[in-house]
Amino acid sequence: xxxxxxxxxFQVLKTGQSMTLQCAQDMNHEYMSWYRQDPGMGLRLIHYSxxxxxxxxxxVPNGYNVSRSTTExxxxxxxxxxxxxxxxxxxxxxxxxxxxEKLFFGSGTQLSVL
Amino acid sequence: TQLLEQSPQFLSIxxxxxxxxxxxxxSVFSSLQWYRQEPGEGPVLLVTVVTGGEVKKxxxxxxxxxxxxxxxxxxxxxxxxxxxxxxxxAGAPGNYGQNFVFGPGTRLSVLx
Numbered sequence: 001x002x003x004x005x006x007x008x009x010f011q012v013l014k015t016g017q018s019m020t021l022q023c024a025q026d027m028n029h030e031y032m033s034w035y036r037q038d039p040g041m042g043l044r045l046i047h048y049s050x051x052x053x054x055x056x057x058x059x060v061p062n063g064y065n066v067s068r069s070t071t072e073x074x075x076x077x078x079x080x081x082x083x084x085x086x087x088x089x090x091x092x093x094x095x096x097x098x099x100x101e102k103l104f105f106g107s108g109t110q111l112s113v114l
Numbered sequence: 115t116q117l118l119e120q121s122p123q124f125l126s127i128x129x130x131x132x133x134x135x136x137x138x139x140x141s142v143f144s145s146l147q148w149y150r151q152e153p154g155e156g157p158v159l160l161v162t163v164v165t166g167g168e169v170k171k172x173x174x175x176x177x178x179x180x181x182x183x184x185x186x187x188x189x190x191x192x193x194x195x196x197x198x199x200x201x202x203x204a205g206a207p208g209n210y211g212q213n214f215v216f217g218p219g220t221r222l223s224v225l226x
Contacts, residue, residue, distance in 0.1 A: 004156070033213070040123070042202065043157070043216040058213065090156050101145070101206050103214060105156025 002026050006091050006106030013081040013113045021076040021109050023091030029104070031094035032074040036060065036087040037108075043090065049074055081113045117141055118205055118217035126223040130192050135220040137203030138185045144206060146179055146186045151200040151219075162206065193224045 007022045025032065033048035045058030049068040063085060065077040078085060091106045119138045127133055137146065145164040149157035161170050163179035163186060170177045174197075176189040190197055201222060205215040 035216075040218050042118075042218040045213055048213060092156070100162055101147075101214075102159050102162075103149075103157070103204075105158070107155050 004091055004093055004104050004106040006089075006109055008109060009107070011109060011111050013078075013111065015082060015113060017081050018077070018079050019081065021078075021089055021091070021111075023074045023076065023106060024072050025074075025091075025093040025104070026072065027093060027095070027104065028071060029093035029095060030071065031096065032068070033058070033092050033094070033103075034064070034066065034074070034076045035090045035092065037090060038087050046076065046089075081111075083113045085111065086113045087111060117215045118203055120201075120203060120217040120220050122220060123218070124221050124223075126225065127193055129194060129224055129226050132189070132191050133193055133222070134187055134189045135201055135222070136185065136187050137217055139205065140184065141205065142183050144183075146183075147204045147206055147214075148177055148186070148188055149202040149204060151202060153199075157200075157202055190222075193222075195224045195226050198222060198224050 004025045030051045034046040035043040037043050044060050046064050047058055047066040049055045052068050052071050055066050055068055068074050089109045092103045095102045121136050145162050147162045148160045150160055151157040161177045166181045166183045168179045174191045178187045200219045202219045203217045
């Protein structure tokens with residue numbers, strides 16, 4: 001039972017570098033999302049997708065891009081990293097339907113931008 | 115602007131003590147969820163409360179949803195070190211087009 005898999009677990013970038021955070025889920029959930037978690041701020045929604053080919057912005061989308069070519073994968077791209085993007089990033093997929101709404105989270109990526 | 119507030123922000127207690135943490139909002143939610151997050155891991159759902167006034171129990175954890183569906187509380191009886199973690203409340207969307215809203219969390223430390 002893999003659930004939601006995120007890679008890498010840790011990453012250090014220099015300002016201006018780009019990178020992609022990978023996220024994959026094997027539960028066939030249509031909805032996937034990316035959050036960032038900062039001390040005292042809780043989880044803030046960056047981008048989300050309600051299905052393959054469909055993405056939308058969340059609360060804090062600036063500096064991040066996403067795409068959703070398959071149901072399973074939802075990568076998050078930082079095109080030009082900034083120190084303000086130092087955070088812990090979580091990918092989540094969402095179960096809907098008769099069993100009730102539930103978010104399934106990956107184990108997170110701790111990103112430091114120097 | 116935080117739609118959900120949680121208190122206290124930090125709580126450190128001895129094993130065996132009881133505690134209550136709170137989640138408050140000025141908004142009405144169709145349901146509220148509580149998640150627990152351990153260091154280095156993602157949040158894991160503990161419970162969903164749906165009906166105003168609802169009380170749910172999960173072993174030593176008791177969850178209550180306010181009558182007006184704007185607030186919730188989590189009570190832990192006889193806390194154990196294994197209860198240590200970050201407790202997050204989340205306002206669940208009323209329909210598929212909406213997104214969850216998370217509070218900032220209560221960080222609980224239970225000392226042996």
